Amino acid sequence: ALPAGVAPLLLGEALAEPGGAGPADTDLTDADRLAPLRPENPAYVLFTSGSTGTPKAVAVTHAGVANMAAVQIDRFGVDADCRVSQLASWSFDAAMSELCTALLSGATLVLPPPGTVLAGEPLARWIEQSKVSHVQLTPAVLGTLPDDALAGVGTLVVGGEACPGELAERWSAGRRMINTYGPTEAADTVTLADCGSAAGAAVAPIGRPVPRVGAYVLDATLQPVAEGAVGELYVTGAGLARGYLGRPARTAERFLACPFGEPGERMYRTGDLVRRRADGQLEFLGRADQQVKIRGVRVELAEIEAAVTALPAVARAAVVVREDRPGDARLVAYAVPAPGARLDGA
Numbered sequence: 001a002l003p004a005g006v007a008p009l010l011l012g013e014a015l016a017e018p019g020g021a022g023p024a025d026t027d028l029t030d031a032d033r034l035a036p037l038r039p040e041n042p043a044y045v046l047f048t049s050g051s052t053g054t055p056k057a058v059a060v061t062h063a064g065v066a067n068m069a070a071v072q073i074d075r076f077g078v079d080a081d082c083r084v085s086q087l088a089s090w091s092f093d094a095a096m097s098e099l100c101t102a103l104l105s106g107a108t109l110v111l112p113p114p115g116t117v118l119a120g121e122p123l124a125r126w127i128e129q130s131k132v133s134h135v136q137l138t139p140a141v142l143g144t145l146p147d148d149a150l151a152g153v154g155t156l157v158v159g160g161e162a163c164p165g166e167l168a169e170r171w172s173a174g175r176r177m178i179n180t181y182g183p184t185e186a187a188d189t190v191t192l193a194d195c196g197s198a199a200g201a202a203v204a205p206i207g208r209p210v211p212r213v214g215a216y217v218l219d220a221t222l223q224p225v226a227e228g229a230v231g232e233l234y235v236t237g238a239g240l241a242r243g244y245l246g247r248p249a250r251t252a253e254r255f256l257a258c259p260f261g262e263p264g265e266r267m268y269r270t271g272d273l274v275r276r277r278a279d280g281q282l283e284f285l286g287r288a289d290q291q292v293k294i295r296g297v298r299v300e301l302a303e304i305e306a307a308v309t310a311l312p313a314v315a316r317a318a319v320v321v322r323e324d325r326p327g328d329a330r331l332v333a334y335a336v337p338a339p340g341a342r343l344d345g346a
Contacts, residue, residue, distance in 0.1 A: 049300030064187030138296030160296025
């Protein structure tokens with residue numbers, strides 16, 4: 001029986017048409033339930049921040065999940081003798097990485113007890129006591145750990161936000177440390193980098209494309225930029241999502257025809273600015289829009305502003321990222337009260 005307060009997930013309900021365009025008009029039948037799955041069918045849906053203030057539902061395919069798992073199992077060195085931590089929230093695509101790399105390799109998936117503090121000394125102690133061999137963390141969380149933590153961890157994976165070079169250099173000593181890059185729309189895995197290559201760099205590179213995935217650095221006219229020049233990153237290949245559930249116009253805006261591939265091939269416009277180094281690795285430089293990463297979670301500032309402005313006492317609002325202490329980025333909202341309203345500091 002489920003614990004009190006836990007709602008069941010009804011998998012028999014119709015979610016979407018195969019193309020991810022919107023809800024199905026009829027209930028699922030037994031024929032639908034028993035129909036064979038295809039690689040292009042949606043495997044799951046995750047919500048990401050949207051520039052209009054409304055989150056977007058990304059329909060990730062079975063092909064994307066399978067490629068992500070195969071690549072990570074190989075590159076992270078996961079097998080049946082490993083113990084993989086499950087730390088990411090289920091609203092974050094890193095959770096699927098942790099789950100799939102463990103279960104599809106026969107490894108043990110280790111979940112912390114409810115209430116465990118997932119940072120600092122408490123997290124370090126739980127990892128040691130649980131004999132975890134593979135752990136995925138955001139750089140922000142990694143920076144909270146004591147210097148002597150992770151002694152038993154053979155593979156450390158970081159991602160979700162830019163990793164400072166100093167952090168990569170310090171924690172890569174004596175273990176395999178991998179920096180990952182990949183938006184939800186590309187099944188979480190586009191590039192990987194060995195953090196040993198970050199020596200002397202201000203920010204660790206995000207590496208090279210993984211197998212069956214392509215990466216193009218393009219200018220505003222969709223032409224490749226020169227080596228070392230800044231451009232926007234476009235992604236092709238097995239990891240691409242079907243699109244945004246129920247939002248065909250937004251899907252058409254971000255998933256474009258690829259001018260460099262076979263007829264019918266698509267590419268995803270990430271909105272991320274990068275440049276290609278002389279050694280072929282990519283460096284992440286920031287966003288081309290108002291999206292930011294806070295503790296590994298992709299956030300659209302306009303979405304937060306829309307939520308704050310919706311409060312009856314607020315007339316206007318602006319949201320910024322403030323970093324009073326290095327590595328401790330926070331969202332700060334500035335609000336103008338509505339006529340006759342009073343705003344108290346929180």
